[in-house]
Amino acid sequence: MINGEQYLERIKSYSREIYVAGKRVDYDHPNIQPVLRAFAFTYDLALERGYSVHSDLVGKEVNVLNAYYSSPEELMKRYDYQRELSMRLATCNYRCTGADAINAFAAVLKGEERERFLRLLREIQENDYACTSALTDPKGDRSKRPKEQKEMYVRVVEERDDGIIVEGAKIHQSGAFAADINFFLPGQTFKEGEEEFAIAFALKPDDEGVKYILQNTGVQAKQREGGEFEYGNPFGDRTTCTVVLDRVFVPWERVFVYRDLKAVRNLLMTFANSHRCVGAACKAGFIDSMTGAASLMIKANGLEKVSALTSRLGEMSAVAESAYAIAIGSAVKGESVNGTWLPNGLMANAGKIAGVDGFIKAMRHLAEIAGGIPGTAPSEFDLKSEEVGEYVERFLRGSENFTAEERMRIIKFIEFWLMSSHYLGALHGGGSVSAAIIFLQYMSDIKSKEEAVRKTINL
Numbered sequence: 001m002i003n004g005e006q007y008l009e010r011i012k013s014y015s016r017e018i019y020v021a022g023k024r025v026d027y028d029h030p031n032i033q034p035v036l037r038a039f040a041f042t043y044d045l046a047l048e049r050g051y052s053v054h055s056d057l058v059g060k061e062v063n064v065l066n067a068y069y070s071s072p073e074e075l076m077k078r079y080d081y082q083r084e085l086s087m088r089l090a091t092c093n094y095r096c097t098g099a100d101a102i103n104a105f106a107a108v109l110k111g112e113e114r115e116r117f118l119r120l121l122r123e124i125q126e127n128d129y130a131c132t133s134a135l136t137d138p139k140g141d142r143s144k145r146p147k148e149q150k151e152m153y154v155r156v157v158e159e160r161d162d163g164i165i166v167e168g169a170k171i172h173q174s175g176a177f178a179a180d181i182n183f184f185l186p187g188q189t190f191k192e193g194e195e196e197f198a199i200a201f202a203l204k205p206d207d208e209g210v211k212y213i214l215q216n217t218g219v220q221a222k223q224r225e226g227g228e229f230e231y232g233n234p235f236g237d238r239t240t241c242t243v244v245l246d247r248v249f250v251p252w253e254r255v256f257v258y259r260d261l262k263a264v265r266n267l268l269m270t271f272a273n274s275h276r277c278v279g280a281a282c283k284a285g286f287i288d289s290m291t292g293a294a295s296l297m298i299k300a301n302g303l304e305k306v307s308a309l310t311s312r313l314g315e316m317s318a319v320a321e322s323a324y325a326i327a328i329g330s331a332v333k334g335e336s337v338n339g340t341w342l343p344n345g346l347m348a349n350a351g352k353i354a355g356v357d358g359f360i361k362a363m364r365h366l367a368e369i370a371g372g373i374p375g376t377a378p379s380e381f382d383l384k385s386e387e388v389g390e391y392v393e394r395f396l397r398g399s400e401n402f403t404a405e406e407r408m409r410i411i412k413f414i415e416f417w418l419m420s421s422h423y424l425g426a427l428h429g430g431g432s433v434s435a436a437i438i439f440l441q442y443m444s445d446i447k448s449k450e451e452a453v454r455k456t457i458n459l
């Protein structure tokens with residue numbers, strides 16, 4: 001297993017086409033740096049806290065996020081790792097979708113495709129690569145089928161002896177520009193006649209024709225503005241990009257699903273359950289971070305004795321533990337498929353919903369505790385200004401136990417929590433809440449519950 005420095009050295013050796021605000025940039029750009037810091041932290045934390053599992057493929061310990069799991073204990077180790085990452089990064093760790101793809105491929109693939117995948121997985125584990133997964137197609141007019149608007153979906157456009165040519169794009173891709181391996185999976189199931197979209201494959205950083213166009217929100221604008229703590233979190237927000245595939249060649253060795261409708265259905269279901277379940281543990285970690293920030297803000301305002309506020313910290317802990325408990329429960333109640341331990345599907349989807357509800361509740365408590373100042377505070381630059389610095393210093397002060405700068409650091413961190421891409425990321429990441437509800441509606445055996453009531457009331 002490598003450390004964060006080694007990851008940074010490797011990633012900077014790639015010459016990817018990354019665009020920010022209309023210009024091609026390199027890895028030193030202020031919108032890219034925070035993402036690299038977050039990736040690097042995943043490596044350092046794994047080494048520091050032993051977040052590894054044994055892999056028979058390479059005969060040694062590998063990062064938890066680069067393995068498929070053989071037991072509930074290994075799956076729970078992943079949830080602990082991701083909860084801690086979320087708490088300490090207060091942003092996406094970026095590598096979790098890679099782990100979801102690895103586990104979905106391991107559970108679903110058979111025959112030659114499985115052998116290909118295992119060869120790549122061996123390489124991933126040997127090199128401790130960072131992996132991400134791209135599923136979400138642009139989709140265009142959502143009422144149309146993919147065949148009616150092909151360019152809106154990633155698809156195969158040419159088959160060759162040595163591989164395939166793919167075209168299309170994926171939107172909302174978390175950290176794809178800073179990973180070593182990008183898995184591509186379909187974002188939905190397909191009908192007969194739509195086989196050209198039913199493909200899954202992996203890309204490497206030197207594959208030609210791949211362009212990454214970064215998101216641009218208020219957080220990115222603030223990052224470009226500079227400063228030491230003005231944008232709140234040194235690890236940045238949940239940074240995504242649009243990935244464009246302009247006639248990209250993929251060798252057969254990295255094609256794992258080809259024109260196979262059934263494999264896509266199984267892959268998607270397994271991926272979604274895996275991602276929604278870990279999302280619950282991830283939300284628990286995010287709520288932990290918001291709880292820490294809320295507690296600091298109470299102190300910086302001198303409000304420690306106000307139980308109406310401090311009791312909210314208990315409520316925030318309750319929703320964090322509930323989300324985490326669902327993830328743990330679904331690992332315990334999971335099942336082994338093709339030698340891969342998968343979380344319980346029903347509980348995994350419930351975890352998505354409980355995680356999002358808890359996350360939104362925690363955001364509300366944090367906002368109430370913080371008061372209006374995260375939305376109205378002057379900047380770090382005003383604090384350091386010769387003209388107005390003394391006023392900001394005087395009027396931004398709260399409790400005498402905190403300097404104005406210390407209180408402003410807390411305020412800016414809370415501004416980041418409340419006004420970055422976190423809310424949308426929680427709601428839609430891993431599929432929107434409505435997707436999890438649809439799954440639960442069809443899979444939760446409502447008929448047997450109806451029958452139980454019929455018996456009770458003699459109907």
Ligand SMILES: Cc1cc2nc3c(=O)[nH]c(=O)nc-3n(C[C@H](O)[C@H](O)[C@H](O)COP(=O)(O)OP(=O)(O)OC[C@H]3O[C@@H](n4cnc5c(N)ncnc54)[C@H](O)[C@@H]3O)c2cc1C
Binds near residue numbers: 173434
């Ligand atoms: C911060 C962030 C990070 C993300 N990271 C990744 C990533 O790393 N990889 C990745 O692949 N994706 C990622 N996503 C994408 C995420 O999975 C999608 O946002 C989600 O699947 C919804 O798709 P959409 O945003 O395109 O919504 P849209 O398709 O635009 O839909 C809008 C709303 O309508 C609902 N809707 C649409 N069609 C239907 C229908 N037929 N029936 C019922 N409801 C419908 C959707 O559920 C949604 O609520 C990320 C998203 C965010 C916000």
